[in-house]
Amino acid sequence: AQSVTQLDSQVPVFEEAPVELRCNYSSSVSVYLFWYVQYPNQGLQLLLKYLSGSTLVKGINGFEAEFNKSQTSFHLRKPSVHISDTAEYFCAVSEKGAQKLVFGQGTRLTINP
Amino acid sequence: GAVVSQHPSRVICKSGTSVKIECRSLDFQATTMFWYRQFPKQSLMLMATSNEGSKATYEQGVEKDKFLINHASLTLSTLTVTSAHPEDSSFYICSAFAAEPISNSPLHFGNGTRLTVT
Numbered sequence: 648a649q650s651v652t653q654l655d656s657q658v659p660v661f662e663e664a665p666v667e668l669r670c671n672y673s674s675s676v677s678v679y680l681f682w683y684v685q686y687p688n689q690g691l692q693l694l695l696k697y698l699s700g701s702t703l704v705k706g707i708n709g710f711e712a713e714f715n716k717s718q719t720s721f722h723l724r725k726p727s728v729h730i731s732d733t734a735e736y737f738c739a740v741s742e743k744g745a746q747k748l749v750f751g752q753g754t755r756l757t758i759n760p
Numbered sequence: 761g762a763v764v765s766q767h768p769s770r771v772i773c774k775s776g777t778s779v780k781i782e783c784r785s786l787d788f789q790a791t792t793m794f795w796y797r798q799f800p801k802q803s804l805m806l807m808a809t810s811n812e813g814s815k816a817t818y819e820q821g822v823e824k825d826k827f828l829i830n831h832a833s834l835t836l837s838t839l840t841v842t843s844a845h846p847e848d849s850s851f852y853i854c855s856a857f858a859a860e861p862i863s864n865s866p867l868h869f870g871n872g873t874r875l876t877v878t
Contacts, residue, residue, distance in 0.1 A: 690853050737803065746857045748794075750804045
């Protein structure tokens with residue numbers, strides 16, 4: 648079974664500042680890793696995913712994440728945030744080849760002007 | 761890109777009534793759909809996996825007689841909350857698995873249904 652821990656429930660940052668949202672996972676098998684964003688009262692939109700290959704993954708809206716197998720982490724970063732990045736961010740994991748996702752608890756990113 | 765339509769987006773019902781939520785894949789066939797439940801300020805919890813033409817697989821702790829899932833076609837799955845109670849109030853989200861990767865993700869999410877039981 649897999650599990651995901653998002654270490655910060657809330658992250659407030661100022662506009663144009665860099666941000667890192669932390670995610671650690673646990674699994675006994677190889678996994679795929681994902682970051683999703685959720686705006687209020689909406690579904691989830693995929694930001695980026697790691698399936699294999701380069702450990703640095705670039706996604707939409709200027710986000711990127713780095714897969715670190717030794718630390719079982721998949722932290723999300725953005726060098727300069729905007730007000731529009733205010734949302735809930737979810738890290739998720741699935742067993743390789745499987746369809747079922749296990750989500751972390753979510754991190755609420757709040758951008759202050 | 762792939763679109764998953766979930767309907768209704770919001771529903772308010774009285775305690776004891778049943779509510780049906782639809783999840784449709786609009787431009788692809790989805791052999792598998794997932795139903796999630798999200799409480800306020802919490803994560804998504806998988807309720808069940810719905811496979812076209814067969815019975816749904818429910819996660820531990822989810823009452824299958826209360827949350828009826830039907831996946832009668834490759835583009836439609838429904839979740840019926842039977843005899844709803846206030847504690848069933850939540851945000852329900854479906855996702856559909858596309859056999860072919862569409863718009864860089866094989867798993868596509870609906871926009872969710874906010875259920876309020878009074």
